[in-house]
Amino acid sequence: MRYIQTTYSGPLNGSVHIPGAKNSSLALLAAACLADDIVTLGGIPIIDDVNIIAGISRDIGMEFTQEGRQVVIDPRMIHSAVIDPGKASSYRASYYFAGALLSKFGRVTIGFPGGDDFVSRPIDQHIKVFQALGAKVQMFNDYFIVEAAELKGADIYFDTITSGATINAMLAAVRAKGRTQLHNAAVDPEVVDTAVFLNRLGAKIYGAGTDRIRIEGVSYLNGGAHVTIPDRLIAGAFLMAAGLNGGQVTVQDVIPEHLGSCLAKMEEIGIHVECGESHITAYRTGSLKATRIRTGMYPSFATDLQQPMTALLLQAKGKSIVTDRVFPKRLAHVPQLRRLGAEIELRHESAILRGGVPLHGGWVHATDVRAGTCLLLAGLAAEGNTCITGIEHIERGYEDVIGSFQSIGAKLSMRELDAQELPELIHLKG
Ligand SMILES: CC(=O)N[C@H]1[C@@H](OP(=O)(O)OP(=O)(O)OC[C@H]2O[C@@H](n3ccc(=O)[nH]c3=O)[C@H](O)[C@@H]2O)O[C@H](CO)[C@@H](O)[C@@H]1O
Numbered sequence: 001m002r003y004i005q006t007t008y009s010g011p012l013n014g015s016v017h018i019p020g021a022k023n024s025s026l027a028l029l030a031a032a033c034l035a036d037d038i039v040t041l042g043g044i045p046i047i048d049d050v051n052i053i054a055g056i057s058r059d060i061g062m063e064f065t066q067e068g069r070q071v072v073i074d075p076r077m078i079h080s081a082v083i084d085p086g087k088a089s090s091y092r093a094s095y096y097f098a099g100a101l102l103s104k105f106g107r108v109t110i111g112f113p114g115g116d117d118f119v120s121r122p123i124d125q126h127i128k129v130f131q132a133l134g135a136k137v138q139m140f141n142d143y144f145i146v147e148a149a150e151l152k153g154a155d156i157y158f159d160t161i162t163s164g165a166t167i168n169a170m171l172a173a174v175r176a177k178g179r180t181q182l183h184n185a186a187v188d189p190e191v192v193d194t195a196v197f198l199n200r201l202g203a204k205i206y207g208a209g210t211d212r213i214r215i216e217g218v219s220y221l222n223g224g225a226h227v228t229i230p231d232r233l234i235a236g237a238f239l240m241a242a243g244l245n246g247g248q249v250t251v252q253d254v255i256p257e258h259l260g261s262c263l264a265k266m267e268e269i270g271i272h273v274e275c276g277e278s279h280i281t282a283y284r285t286g287s288l289k290a291t292r293i294r295t296g297m298y299p300s301f302a303t304d305l306q307q308p309m310t311a312l313l314l315q316a317k318g319k320s321i322v323t324d325r326v327f328p329k330r331l332a333h334v335p336q337l338r339r340l341g342a343e344i345e346l347r348h349e350s351a352i353l354r355g356g357v358p359l360h361g362g363w364v365h366a367t368d369v370r371a372g373t374c375l376l377l378a379g380l381a382a383e384g385n386t387c388i389t390g391i392e393h394i395e396r397g398y399e400d401v402i403g404s405f406q407s408i409g410a411k412l413s414m415r416e417l418d419a420q421e422l423p424e425l426i427h428l429k430g
């Protein structure tokens with residue numbers, strides 16, 4: 001079994017190029033199967049979730065060729081709308097294949113979404129979309145079937161703001177007959193990126209980036225090329241790294257506007273931020289201030305950034321409070337941080353931190369991708385060695401996590417567990 005070992009690294013300094021967004025790429029790769037000709041996607045990160053999509057693509061007859069961050073997809077020979085349940089449930093965003101294949105072929109059989117298993121993650125809004133467009137949904141033990149003789153545009157009011165179901169609704173409605181209107185839609189950059197891509201292929205999607213999206217169904221989509229937006233979540237984590245022990249980090253190839261609420265919070269706690277056209281520099285000179293974080297859907301502070309922020313706030317003297325309003329129970333990193341000496345208590349679904357307490361090394365387990373980032377940052381600020389297991393979760397979302405952190409001076413390495421270390425792992429996941 002592999003694990004990452006981190007060592008106290010002092011101030012981190014340097015510059016990192018940010019890859020395309022995982023959460024956009026997963027939507028774009030599924031959206032590509034809607035095209036009637038070849039599609040080229042740039043900026044696709046080299047991560048495990050994309051490898052799974054490559055496997056699914058080959059299974060259904062969609063040619064998938066990846067060279068570095070460029071993926072060429074030929075959807076003209078898709079011969080199956082049945083997706084292996086095991087593959088579907090090994091990452092979250094497999095539900096995009098449900099929307100896309102339903103839209104193109106009127107039928108899909110697919111396993112339930114997996115991915116980061118930090119809390120219950122319902123898909124009722126996705127199902128509601130399919131049904132609203134006229135599809136019948138049948139649930140079985142480990143898969144579901146969605147089918148429709150014909151998809152017809154509809155007015156859909158989301159019960160809650162969801163980026164996944166908003167994107168899926170665009171995928172499902174893009175070839176439906178007539179007009180679909182999405183109300184209470186998510187306004188995330190990944191929603192806009194997917195709409196821009198589909199429009200490039202000839203779709204008619206209007207209003208993405210607002211809470212009301214209109215889709216006029218089309219019967220044919222061309223091929224085309226598109227480059228995914230940069231990963232705002234990876235960029236945010238690297239900028240926070242500059243605040244850990246003092247230092248200066250620049251993230252290149254980003255869209256600074258996508259990080260607005262994150263940068264505002266970083267400035268509030270005493271990290272200086274300077275934005276250029278496509279880069280952001282963060283540096284810390286004095287001490288950090290404690291604060292309160294409440295996550296929300298975009299443009300609020302992202303749920304995927306509360307974990308690295310928690311690691312950072314452990315360095316801020318005084319009491320900070322972190323509340324996740326998107327996934328209220330997404331706090332599995334808290335007991336792990338305690339293993340490193342952090343003083344954090346869970347109260348009413350909030351993490352209450354007493355910052356400024358020195359951290360020490362230890363064994364910890366990453367239960368999901370962002371918990372992994374949190375533990376990695378905490379490990380770089382802790383005395384001694386911190387050993388992080390659950391690497392597979394980190395690699396779902398992070399391209400070359402070791403190399404990119406090393407490039408800003410972080411001391412970390414990938415290691416193989418040897419038998420003498422096994423006793424350390426007992427009770428680790430508790
Ligand atoms: C692959 C991907 O893009 N993952 C991101 C996506 O996940 P995902 O698309 O799963 O998250 P959503 O935006 O859908 O979730 C937002 C909120 O809606 C709720 N909800 C969602 C769907 C549904 O059918 N019913 C329902 O109640 C969720 O429980 C949550 O409270 O957005 C999350 C919130 O920004 C991020 O943490 C994930 O990194």
Ligand SMILES: C=C(OP(=O)(O)O)C(=O)O
Nearest residue numbers: 092093115116304369370
């Ligand atoms: C929760 C996340 O991913 P997923 O939705 O793919 O599980 C994430 O990227 O933080």
